[in-house]
Amino acid sequence: MSRELHLADLHGSLADPLLDAMTFLNEVTGRYPDAVSFAPGRPYEEFFDPADIPGYLETYLRHLREERKLTEHQIRREVFQYGRTKGLIAPLIAGALAADEGIDADPEALVVTVGAQEGMLLVLRALCAGPDDVLLVSSPCYVGVTGAARLLDLTVHPVPEAGPDGGLDPGALAAAVRELRAAGKCPRACYVVPDFANPSGASMDEAARRRLLAAAEQSGVLLIEDNPYGFFGRTAAARPTLKALDGDRGNVVYLGSFAKTCFPGARVGYLVADQRVRAPDGRTTLLADELAKLKSMTTVNTSALAQAVIGGMLLAGGLRLRAANEPARRFYARNMDTLLAALEAALGGVPGVSWNHPDGGFFAVVTVPFRADARALDDCARKHGVLWTPMDGFHPGGGGEHQLRLSCSYLTPDQITDGVRRLADFVKERLPQGG
Amino acid sequence: MSRELHLADLHGSLADPLLDAMTFLNEVTGRYPDAVSFAPGRPYEEFFDPADIPGYLETYLRHLREERKLTEHQIRREVFQYGRTKGLIAPLIAGALAADEGIDADPEALVVTVGAQEGMLLVLRALCAGPDDVLLVSSPCYVGVTGAARLLDLTVHPVPEAGPDGGLDPGALAAAVRELRAAGKCPRACYVVPDFANPSGASMDEAARRRLLAAAEQSGVLLIEDNPYGFFGRTAAARPTLKALDGDRGNVVYLGSFAKTCFPGARVGYLVADQRVRAPDGRTTLLADELAKLKSMTTVNTSALAQAVIGGMLLAGGLRLRAANEPARRFYARNMDTLLAALEAALGGVPGVSWNHPDGGFFAVVTVPFRADARALDDCARKHGVLWTPMDGFHPGGGGEHQLRLSCSYLTPDQITDGVRRLADFVKERLPQGG
Numbered sequence: 001m002s003r004e005l006h007l008a009d010l011h012g013s014l015a016d017p018l019l020d021a022m023t024f025l026n027e028v029t030g031r032y033p034d035a036v037s038f039a040p041g042r043p044y045e046e047f048f049d050p051a052d053i054p055g056y057l058e059t060y061l062r063h064l065r066e067e068r069k070l071t072e073h074q075i076r077r078e079v080f081q082y083g084r085t086k087g088l089i090a091p092l093i094a095g096a097l098a099a100d101e102g103i104d105a106d107p108e109a110l111v112v113t114v115g116a117q118e119g120m121l122l123v124l125r126a127l128c129a130g131p132d133d134v135l136l137v138s139s140p141c142y143v144g145v146t147g148a149a150r151l152l153d154l155t156v157h158p159v160p161e162a163g164p165d166g167g168l169d170p171g172a173l174a175a176a177v178r179e180l181r182a183a184g185k186c187p188r189a190c191y192v193v194p195d196f197a198n199p200s201g202a203s204m205d206e207a208a209r210r211r212l213l214a215a216a217e218q219s220g221v222l223l224i225e226d227n228p229y230g231f232f233g234r235t236a237a238a239r240p241t242l243k244a245l246d247g248d249r250g251n252v253v254y255l256g257s258f259a260k261t262c263f264p265g266a267r268v269g270y271l272v273a274d275q276r277v278r279a280p281d282g283r284t285t286l287l288a289d290e291l292a293k294l295k296s297m298t299t300v301n302t303s304a305l306a307q308a309v310i311g312g313m314l315l316a317g318g319l320r321l322r323a324a325n326e327p328a329r330r331f332y333a334r335n336m337d338t339l340l341a342a343l344e345a346a347l348g349g350v351p352g353v354s355w356n357h358p359d360g361g362f363f364a365v366v367t368v369p370f371r372a373d374a375r376a377l378d379d380c381a382r383k384h385g386v387l388w389t390p391m392d393g394f395h396p397g398g399g400g401e402h403q404l405r406l407s408c409s410y411l412t413p414d415q416i417t418d419g420v421r422r423l424a425d426f427v428k429e430r431l432p433q434g435g
Numbered sequence: 436m437s438r439e440l441h442l443a444d445l446h447g448s449l450a451d452p453l454l455d456a457m458t459f460l461n462e463v464t465g466r467y468p469d470a471v472s473f474a475p476g477r478p479y480e481e482f483f484d485p486a487d488i489p490g491y492l493e494t495y496l497r498h499l500r501e502e503r504k505l506t507e508h509q510i511r512r513e514v515f516q517y518g519r520t521k522g523l524i525a526p527l528i529a530g531a532l533a534a535d536e537g538i539d540a541d542p543e544a545l546v547v548t549v550g551a552q553e554g555m556l557l558v559l560r561a562l563c564a565g566p567d568d569v570l571l572v573s574s575p576c577y578v579g580v581t582g583a584a585r586l587l588d589l590t591v592h593p594v595p596e597a598g599p600d601g602g603l604d605p606g607a608l609a610a611a612v613r614e615l616r617a618a619g620k621c622p623r624a625c626y627v628v629p630d631f632a633n634p635s636g637a638s639m640d641e642a643a644r645r646r647l648l649a650a651a652e653q654s655g656v657l658l659i660e661d662n663p664y665g666f667f668g669r670t671a672a673a674r675p676t677l678k679a680l681d682g683d684r685g686n687v688v689y690l691g692s693f694a695k696t697c698f699p700g701a702r703v704g705y706l707v708a709d710q711r712v713r714a715p716d717g718r719t720t721l722l723a724d725e726l727a728k729l730k731s732m733t734t735v736n737t738s739a740l741a742q743a744v745i746g747g748m749l750l751a752g753g754l755r756l757r758a759a760n761e762p763a764r765r766f767y768a769r770n771m772d773t774l775l776a777a778l779e780a781a782l783g784g785v786p787g788v789s790w791n792h793p794d795g796g797f798f799a800v801v802t803v804p805f806r807a808d809a810r811a812l813d814d815c816a817r818k819h820g821v822l823w824t825p826m827d828g829f830h831p832g833g834g835g836e837h838q839l840r841l842s843c844s845y846l847t848p849d850q851i852t853d854g855v856r857r858l859a860d861f862v863k864e865r866l867p868q869g870g
Contacts (some may be wrong), residue, residue: 003657003685005722007714011564011729015714019728040517045508048515050496053740054489061485073480080483080700082475114549114702114734121733125586129446147732152587153558222438250438265515265739267549279442279450289439293454294446297582298556299549299732305488306738313853 013150021393036419037160037387038406043260056312076368083304085292087112089311095319102244109274109288112302116257119271123146124290128154128190136190138168140394142198145191158397167204168192170211177219189222196229197359199405200258216251228257231325233360234333250275268305338413346424362409370430372404386422448585456828471854472822472840478695485712491747520727522547524746530754544709544723551692554706556583557726562623563589571625573603575829577633579691580626599791602639603627605646612654624657631664631796634829636839638794651686660843666760668795669768670767685710690718695750701741764832770843773851781859797844807839821857
C-alpha cells in the first residue's frame with residue numbers, strides 16, 4: 001500500500017489558490033479543445049520551423065570556430081559540458097541589447113537564465129532576505145511573480161496601475177513605500193512591465209517612466225523591469241526601457257526573455273544586474289555574480305544546447321532582434337487591431353461593458369457588469385466555445401472580479417473575430433435584463 | 436554614480452561559506468589552467484560530438500511523426516511552444532527506467548526537470564514547509580543539496596556514512612530521527628545517493644538498502660534517492676535502486692539525471708514522485724503534480740528542445756541507456772582502477788595516509804595527516820600543479836578537514852597517473868618530519 005502524504009503538511013504555496021488557478025486554467029483549456037481560446041499568452045507558432053534548428057546551431061558553432069577561434073575540442077566542451085553559471089551567450093545578448101534597446105550592458109553583468117521566470121526567482125531570493133522585507137508588484141500582476149514570491153514565503157504588496165491603459169503609477173509606488181516604512185516594513189524592490197503588461201496590456205509613457213525612476217532612486221527601492229513584449233508595439237516606434245533611461249545609476253534590474261522573440265521551447269532568458277554589492281570586508285562584486293551563486297543551486301546552468309540555438313538565431317539576425325521580429329510585430333499589431341475592432345463591432349455602446357486600448361502586446365482587458373470568475377469561464381466555454389482568463393487571480397490585493405483578459409497572440413484574425421462574436425453572445429446573455 | 440547594495444542586506448545564503456566555496460573552487464581552477472584537475476565532477480567529454488545533435492533531434496521528430504502520429508503543426512507546437520509543465524518525454528524516460536532499473540514508473544508520476552538540481556529544489560520546497568521541518572542528508576553530502584536547502588532557509592541535519600566505503604548508515608538515520616523528534620523537530624526527508632556517492636564514492640550494499648527502506652517506512656521519513664552515477668560500476672553488475680526495492684510503497688522520491696549518461700549541456704533530469712497527496716477536501720493528486728505546480732514558478736518548463744534531443748538519444752539506444760553507456764562505464768571503471776593503483780604505488784604504506792576503494796563512479800576520498808583546506812589546495816596547485824576538492828565543505832555538521840576528494844572522470848589514465856604522482860609529492864612534503 002503506497003504511502004499517502006497530506007497537502008496540509010506540504011509547503012503552503014501548494015494549497016494557495018494562486019497556484020491552483022494555473023492548474024484550473026490548464027484543465028479548462030484541455031476540456032474544451034475546440035473552443036476559441038483567448039486564454040494562453042503564447043506566441044503565434046507559425047513563425048517557427050523545427051527544420052531551422054540545425055542551421056541555427058551550425059551558425060553558433062561557426063561563430064565559435066571562426067570568430068572566437070575555439071578548437072573543436074573547446075567547442076565540444078562549450079556545447080556539451082557543464083558551463084559558466086552566468087551563461088555562454090552573454091556577449092551576444094549584450095550586443096543585441098545595445099542595438100535594440102540602447103542598453104549598454106557589461107556582459108559580466110548578465111546572467112543567462114532558464115526563461116525570465118528563473119531570473120525572477122533569483123532576484124526575489126537575493127533581495128528579500130528577512131521577514132520585514134516586502135516585494136512591491138504592479139497590480140494586476142503576472143502570476144509568475146506572485147507565485148515565485150509565494151514559493152519563497154515573501155510578503156507581496158500591490159501597487160495599482162494608473163487607469164486601464166496607464167501602467168504602474170509612480171505616485172502610488174511612492175505612497176506604498178511611505179506606508180510600508182511607517183509600518184516598520186522594508187520595501188526592497190518593485191516588479192513592473194512598462195510595455196504592454198501581462199495581464200493588463202497597459203504601458204507607461206516616457207514621463208511616467210522618468211517619474212518612476214525618480215521615485216525608485218529616492219526611496220531606495222530597486223525596480224525589476226520585465227520586458228517580454230517590448231518589440232510588439234502597434235506602431236514600430238519603441239519607447240525607452242527603464243534600464244536605458246536609468247543608464248548606469250543602478251536603479252533597475254532588467255529581465256529579458258527570448259520566449260516571444262525567438263521561441264518558448266528554448267527556455268532561455270536573461271537578467272542584467274550591474275549593481276555593485278559590497279561585502280562587510282569591503283570587497284565588491286556585481287549583483288549578477290551573487291545571483292549566479294543562487295542559480296548554481298536552482299538549475300546549475302541554463303542548457304548550453306538551448307543557448308547555442310538562441311545564439312545562432314541572434315547571430316543570424318546580425319544581433320538585431322527587433323528587426324528580425326518586425327514580421328511578428330506586424331502580425332501581433334494586426335491581431336490587436338482586429339481584437340479592438342471586433343470588440344467595438346460586437347459590444348460597442350453596451351452599458352457596463354468596456355475595454356482598454358493597448359498600444360501593443362498580447363493582451364487586452366474587458367470589464368463586464370457581472371462576476372467574470374472561474375465558474376463564468378467554465379459556463380462560457382461550455383455554452384459558447386470561447387475561453388479567456390479571469391482577472392481576479394492577477395490581483396494580489398483583491399480586485400478584477402468583473403474583468404477578463406483576452407490574449408490575441410495565438411490566433412488568426414478570423415479566429416479573433418469569431419471568438420469575439422461568441423464572447424459577445426456570452427456577455428449579452430449575462431447582462432441585467434431590460435437595462 | 437551607480438547604486439551600491441550591501442551583502443548584509445541580501446539573502447543570508449549569499450554570505451554563507453557554502454556558496455562561496457563553489458566560487459572559490461571555480462576561481463582556483465581558472466587560475467591554474469595547466470594543472471591536472473581532480474576537482475570537477477564532470478563526465479569525460481570525448482563521448483560527445485556536436486555533429487550528432489541534429490540526428491538525435493530528427494530521431495525524436497520522426498518518433499512524433501511515425502509513432503505518436505502527430506501532424507507537422509503538432510510537432511512544431513511540441514518542440515517550440517510552452518509545453519506541459521511535467522515535460523514531454525516522460526513516457527520515454529519511464530521506458531528506460533523499466534529496462535535499466537526495473538523501476539515501474541507511471542509517466543504521470545514523472546516530472547522532467549532542469550537537471551536533477553531543479554528536482555531537488557522542488558522536492559525540498561514541497562516537503563519542508565514550516566520552521567520545525569528538518570531535511571536529513573548523508574554526511575558528507577553533495578553541496579547542491581545543502582545549497583538548495585540554504586536558499587530555502589531549511590534546517591539540515593547530517594546523517595553519517597558507515598565508514599569510508601559503506602554509504603549512508605540506516606541505524607544512524609533511525610537515531611537521528613529519534614533525536615530530532617525528541618527535540619520537537621519534524622524530520623521530513625532524507626537525501627541519499629546509494630551508488631558511488633558524491634563526494635565520498637561510497638555505496639550501500641543491498642542489505643543496507645533494505646534496512647534504510649525499513650527505517651524510512653517506520654519513521655515516516657521520505658527518502659530522496661539521487662542516482663547520477665548508478666551505471667558506472669567498476670563491474671557491470673547493477674545493484675537495485677531504493678526505488679526498485681521499494682516497489683509501490685511510496686517511501687522514495689527518485690531523482691534522475693542525464694548529465695552523465697547523455698550530456699550535461701542539455702540540463703535535463705527528472706524525478707519520480709508517485710506518492711498520493713490528499714487535500715483537506717479528500718481529493719488526491721500525485722506528488723508529481725504538486726511538484727509541477729512549484730516548477731511552474733521556478734522555470735515554467737524544461738527546454739522542449741533539450742528534451743527533444745535527449746528523447747532522440749533515448750530512442751536511438753532503444754530506451755536502454757545502461758547498455759548505451761557500457762563504453763562509458765568501461766572508461767570510468769578503468770580510470771578508477773588507474774586511480775586506486777596509482778595511489779597504492781605512490782602513497783601505499785605512508786603513515787597517516789589512506790583512501791577508500793569505491794566500487795565505481797567518479798570519486799574517491801584520500802585522508803591525510805594535515806588540514807586539506809582551501810589554503811592547502813592553493814599551495815598544492817601553485818607548487819605541484821594538481822587540483823582536488825577539500826572535503827570540509829561537504830560536511831554540514833563539520834568534519835572532513837583532513838580529507839580531499841579526487842574526481843577521476845574527466846581525465847585520461849595517463850593524466851591520472853601523472854596527477855597522483857604530483858599529489859604524492861605534495862602530501863609527502865606535508866608529512867611530519869622524521870616520523
